[in-house]
Amino acid sequence: MPTARNRKNLNPKLDFIAVMLFSVLVLFGFLNIYSASSGTQPVFQLSMKQVYTKQLIWMAGAFLLIVLVAFSNPNFFEFTGYIFYGITVVLCLAVLFVGRKVSGAQSWFGFGGIGIQPSEFAKFGTALALAKFLGTYGVRFKGWKNIGISLAIFLIPMAIVLKQNDTGSALVFLSFFLVLYREGLPGYFLLGAVWLGILAVLTIVLLAYKLSLITWIVIPLTGIALLLLYLFRKSRFWMGIIVGFVLFSWVFTRLVSFTYKTVLYDYQRDRIEIILGLKKDDKGVGFNLIQSKIAIGAGRWTGRGFLEGTQTKMGFVPEQHTDFIFCTIGEEWGFAGVLLFLAVYLGLLFRLVMLAERQTTNFGRVLGYSVTSILFFHLCINIGMTIGLVPIIGIPLPFVSFGGSSLWAFTLLLFTFLKVDERRLSYA
Amino acid sequence: MNPLSNRRYAFFFMFAFIGVIFVVRIFSLQVLDEGNYKRAVNNALKKITIYPSRGIIYDRHGKLLVYNGPVYDLIVFPGELKGIDTGGLCTLLHMDRREFDKKLEQARIKARTQRRRDNSFNKSATFLPNLPLADYTRIQENLYRYKGFYLEQKTDRLYGNEAAAHLVGYIGEVTEKMLAQDAYYKNGDLAGITGIERGYEKYLRGKKGVRTVLQDRFYTEKGSAEGGRFDSSALAGPDIYCSIDLSLQQFGEQLLQGRIGSIVAIEPSTGEILALINKPDYRPDLLIGPNRNRHFQELITNPGKPLYNRAIRGVYPPGSTFKPVIALIARQEEVLSPATTHGCAGGYHMGSLTVGCHPHFSPTNLAQSLAISCNAYYCQVFRDIIDNPNYGNVRNGWSRLETYLRSFGLGSRLGMDIPGEVSGNIPTLSYLDKRHGNKWRSSTIISLAIGQGEILLTPLQMANVATIIANRGFYYTPHAIHGIGTQMFKPESLRTLHRTMVDTVYFESIIEGMADVMQPGGTAWASAISSIPMCGKTGTSQNPHGEDHSLFIGFAPRINPKIAIAVVVENAGYGATWAAPIATLMMEHYLKGSQAATEAPHLLKKLNVVPETHADSTQQKKP
Ligand SMILES: [Zn+2]
Secondary structure, eight states, X not given: OOOHHHHHHHSXXXXXXXXXXXXXXXXXXXXXHHHHHOTTOOSOOOOTTSHHHHHHHHHHHHHHHHHHHHTSOTHHHHHTHHHHHHHHHHHHHHHHHHOEEETTEEEEEEETTEEEXXXXXXXXXXXXXXXXXXXXXXXXXXXXXXXXXXXXXXXXXXXXXXXXXXXHHHHHGGGHHHHHHHXXXXXXXXXXHHHHHHHHHHHHXXXXXXXXXXXXXXXXXXXXXXXXXXXXXXXXXXXXXXXXXXXXXXHHHHXXXXXXXXXXXXXXXXXXXXXXXXXXXXXXXXXXXXXXXXXXXXXXXXXXXXXXXXXXXXXXXXXXXXXXXXXXXXXXXXXXXHHXXXXXXXXXXXXXXXXXXXXXXXXXXXXXXXXXXXXXXXXXXXXXXXXXXXXXXXXXXXXXXXXXXXXXXXXXXXXXXXXXXXXXXXXX | OOGGGGGHHHHHHXXXXXXXXXXXXXXXXXXXXXXXXXXXXXXXXXXXXXXXXXXXXXXXXXXXXXEXXXXXXXXXXXXXXXXXXXXXXXXXXXXXXXXXXXXXXXXXXXXXXXXXXXXXXXXXEEEEEEEOHHHXXXXXXXXXXXXXXXXXXXXXXXXXXXXXXXXHOOEEEOOHHHHHHOTTOOTXXXXXXXXXXXXXXXXXXXXXXXXXXXXXXXXXXXXXXGGGTTOBOOBOOOOEEESOOHHHHHHHHHHTTTSOEEEEEEETTTTEEEEEEEESOOOGGGGSSTTHHXXXXXXHHOTTOTTOOHHHHOOBOOGGGGHHHHHXXXXXXXXXXXXXXXXXXXXXXXXXXXXXXXXXXXXXXXXXXXXXXXXXXXXHHHHHHHTOGGGSSHHHHHHHHHHHHHHTTOSSOOOXXXXXXXXXXXXXXXXXXXXXXXXXXXXXXXXXXXXXXXXXXXXXXXXXXXXXXXXXXXXXXXXXXXXXXXXXXXXXXXXXEEEOSSOGGGHHHXXXXXXXXXXXXXXXXXXXXXXXXXXXXXXXXXXXXXXXXXXXXXXXXXXXXXXXXXXXXXXXXXXXXXXXXXXXXXXXXXXXXXXXXXXXXXXXXXXXXXXXXXXXXXXXXXX
């Protein structure tokens, strides 16, 4: 007779809602990949030449992963957190030297015809490591040492991925700031980040129009600061804050302007300027964005129908089955389809936050928020870029875009958390 | 509960916030902006051009000059190419692999440019332009095997006649500049480059039609898009009746054969150009077909400049043909009357200055001065005009004279309807200052009196001067068309009368002198055709680079003239020698009709011309 504990392992009770929403996204993703990639082939055929056949194989692999995770001991992930983290970070480093270059980024391992992108798995490793660190008995998100270690855990892999020239994947690591926020990072840090974002955009706009940073940023800022200094003249504390704030803003502006002028490549500058509406370019980078918007717009209320989208099927939209898969959804399923799709996706995120909040361990909660934040960040950037709200940064739409590494990494991420969530039941 | 737990609501808020932003944005893209749908549909359409037939060009009597024949462009849709048998296609097109790859790469670039310009997807580019019918048949039979390649029919020119090459002009592939200026054109189109083909391009080209084909994702045609709502049929360009008289044109080309020069004949009552002849010229059929570019290179590098339309681009000092103009202005200014006499002692002498003249009786009156072309007479008349005390000084005098000359259409483009015309030169005050310093006097510029020096006219302007005199004071802008289409339409600008500053009453005394030119004792007496009362003026244009140019202007008949003419024969010496007989034979030919034999065969013989058109009559004379 198996014990009650053992019976649970043989009979996993993963959160039903989350699993259903996940399944819907993966299957719907496959339909759209099939539509986008079957362009010049008339019939469904199980040939390895077909993109969608590959995706079927990735999906089968993902299913195996799910089974593996479901029948594993959830404590395994907590124990091996640092080890897994170490392995993925080393792989990310290794790929810098022996990896393959794909569209400018040195981020792939090639095995025959199959590519593996370790940076996708590094998110998983980082999530585990951060969860384990903050879940350690007695460690709380306080004190310079703990804060420093928490930051280092995700900023190190981020720096390595940045070195791989894969800006999009590197930016994803910023989503861990959201996790830290939940764990006690003061809210003004996030407000500060928003302020820096505004400042960065303002600086780039001024640079693009060749206007003086002194006239438009320093002088107004100093003016406001002087006024505030007068108002708060009785509080040394606030006066210090104000002076620090102005100095920091100015240094940051200089930093942005330096990065923008000398660090970024021309194509990166172009993308940023086009997205900010500073540059009208229907030919180069802008062509992709225009075609992407036309594709989505062509869907109207109810879409043009499955397999009927000419924009995505005839190759107007770049990378239509990977990063631009949302174009196919928009074109073939229309506004109604998009609404449903967003509802499912955001529903999954809501559900994950609820699951994370019901965790009894810090490890489970931090892992849950890591999963949620990474997915949320991907969703914002990916859809945002296809509809022209953020620069075109090549990152996939989790569960939906074509690609083995990303599908497996996100599946692993999600189901590890769901497995950890299931463990909670056994303590109850 | 941990108070940080409340931060979950910040997450919920973020999700909802982003969700709302996305929904609003996507709603505006999908539902509010209807253009995206149209753009997507348009992207997926394949447009196949239907070329109209180009307007045919006839002479003024309806004789065929230029018509159309089919030629074919092999076009390629680079987007559709996939796994075609390149080797087989190379064999079919008679080209090697390297040439094929090069042409395909060029086509890809062109198609990409076009695609980005139109922001659409499936764009074609010309792969091999202007294939003749024979190639078409061969390729068409096998082309179905090569997906992505198509043949498009368009029309190239064929010539019913080799005459009037410069006036008719030629067509060629549109230039980058034309592509940029006019969205009507696409790469590989044929359009007028010179002559009437260019000047009336907007009429002749007609209107292209388009067949829009809906394609599915396999590039298979699925019939007309939206039931043919986007389709339009091609509209043929209207025919043009050009103003030349083909028989006169051919006769003139024969007369000028082997020489360098120009003939321009104008119908005075309308301004229509009856003949426009340049030698050397070229065979127009060299500039059609697949070898047009090679032939063009040969012609453009030919030292004889066969492409040069010297009738409207060449400039010459008018020499003595300018004297009637000076006389007319002097009459209007009332410093000259028909009875005015001036002496001539072998020329005009003034201090150290001498303008030479040939020996003749002296003194002469106005008519006599024209008939024998006395230089001294016109030096005096010229000074009477610009040194007229009424104007105070010579500068004002010259300005007055210049204004008169410009009213004759000199010193600026006449505005002819075919491109390339130049303005010639009538010196302005500042021009003279630059040339002679500020201290010039009438004696400094005395050579202008006899049409030498800085005055330059095109043969077209000379013919227009003859037209003005024939009309007794007015002209219409010379033009190359008789009418467009069946309605014989002619633009308003060509029907506008331009009046000179010399009144009609002053012309008769000058015409009297020009008639005397053709009488015994006149400079062109040897070239006279006795049955037709002609008026004319010989001239010799000083040429610093070699032998002088021989000039003649004239019109006939004297009353109610039907033809005005200017003849320039380069490096041929006195006007009386070569230009005058050519002009009188031309006028006779036009007035008597092409069938009549000339009554001056000695002139033909002198010009060394065997009269082809009169072959019948000479045969009859043989026993
Ligand atoms: Zn004389």
